[in-house]
Amino acid sequence: MLRTEHLTKRFGGVTALRDVSIDLRPGEIHALCGENGAGKSTLIKLLAGVHPHGSYAGRIEVDGREARFRSTRDSAAAGIAVIYQELDFVDPLTVADNLCLGAEPRRFGVFLDRAALRARAVAALERFGARIDPDAPMGSLGVGDRQLVEIAKALARDSRILILDEPTAALAGREVDVLLATLVELRARGLACVYISHRLEEVRRLADRVTVLRDGATVATLTRAEADERTLVRHMVGRELTDLYARAPAVPGPVRLAVEGLSVADASGAVRLADVSFELRAGEVLGIGGLMGAGRSELLMHLYGAFGRRRAGRVLLDGRPLPAGGPRAALAAGLALVTEDRRRYGLVLAESIGFNLSLSALAAVARAGFLQRAAEQARNRQWLESLRIKAAGLDAVVGGLSGGNQQKVVLGRALMTGPKVVMLDEPTRGIDVGAKLEVYALVQRLTDAGCAVLLVSSELPELVGLSDRILMLNAGRVGGSFARGAATPEALMRAALGAAA
Secondary structure, three states, rough: EEEEEEEEEEEOEEEEEEEEEEEEOOOOEEEEOOOOOOOOHHHHHHHHHHOOOOOOEEEEEEOOOOOOOOHHHHHHHOOEEEEOOOOOOOOOOOOHHHHOOOOOEEEOEEEOOOHHHHHHHHHHHHHOHHHOOOOOOOHOOHHHHHHHHHHHHHHHHHOEEEEEEEOOOOOOOOHHHHHHHHHHHHHHHEEEEEOOOOOOOHHHHHHEEEEEEEEEEEEEEEOOOOHHHHHHHHHHOOOOOOOOOOOOOOOOOEEEEEEEEEEEEEOOOOEEEEEEEEEEOOOOOEEOOOOOOOOOHHHHHHHOOOEEEEEEEEEEEEEEOOOOHHHHHHHHHHHEEEEHHHHHHHHHOOHHHHHHHHOOHHHHHEOEEEHHHHHHHHHHOOOOOOOOOOOOOOOOOOHHOOOOHHHHHHHHHHHHHHOEEEEEOOOOOOOHHHHHHHHHHHHHHHHHHHOOOEOOOOOOOHHHHHHHHEEEEEEEEEEEEEEEEHHHHHHHHHHHOOOOO
């Protein structure tokens, strides 16, 4: 159904794709793996018509004929639907409006048929098993529900070829199972799918074949039987990896952060957190788990001063009440947040790497109120090298970086403030194995230096592997607390479901 032959794409002096050839058959799920910067996003954009015919060398074929896409509209007309990792919606419009955007039903070919539009949206959401209010403003949805709407939108348009870029990165267990089951059903009907994921267990569970890219080139195409995890990782990073979560046991210091009986309501007055209590010590990683909607991100955002109204409880940092005043006050007190939605809340996408890195710590490179450019540049360059951010330089625009490198910029900006407590909300969402290892090593360096880390992760192996203790949330309440040795996946899931003692 789809074939690429010897695709090569250059941006100035940088070769993003080099002689890439893949093919996709009817009723096949073909996974695409590789580290961030391997060329996956560029390949997707060629297939989607973002980079038009003539801007690259090589050939794209659909149903055996050369496809010369001049725009994304041409690609969609050929039956290709692309679901990107980073989602773009019209936030003031409803879920139904966004789901039917560009394909709205009309009466007499002129008038918008609102009843039909809503009915179509409801049917698409029900088909996918998503419990989302079609009349809710899109901007009110969390990142997981936004992902579900985008997938439902693509399925509703009956595309023949689906290209999914990290579709489960922000989804919890039930939503992941629903999506994978839907894709298996669509495969049985003859739909073809290119599936991009850094979750290798998903790739092995779902894909018929796997193609690995490294440094812009095709390294290998493997059958499901050949694609064991060790082989995939070796092809992706060019070396063998041993213990993924090689975290040394913590030597906890004094209590850094204490949360006592915390209850928080959102803007509508609905209680989102109820009677949450925990302590976090210097040199320790406290993992926060739970299903989607359990209140994990809301907890971190509230501590940072960016969400909700406190109804009860108190928060102490080094034994003193955490000052009010929003994120500025939290940063000044020594609390830093790395948000789960880096493009929406973590970065100024149109600005440079240097601008984003130093944005939260300008006082450290200012004298008498004036920014010292040389000092700022030197400090930024040090973090660019320390975090191994792959870019042409500090002046590179952040919006053009791969997901993993964008995440490193967000991490760098938080760490440049010299925090006592770092809150990491899904820090490895949508990044590859190599970049994950760098994040894990960074967590180890932070705790070795006496920093306290509050970690939210939807991936249970990651949560168990990195955390010294784990707190599971269920519907905004503490469902269970576990020491490292007692944190089995089964016990954690029982607590997340509210079934723990």
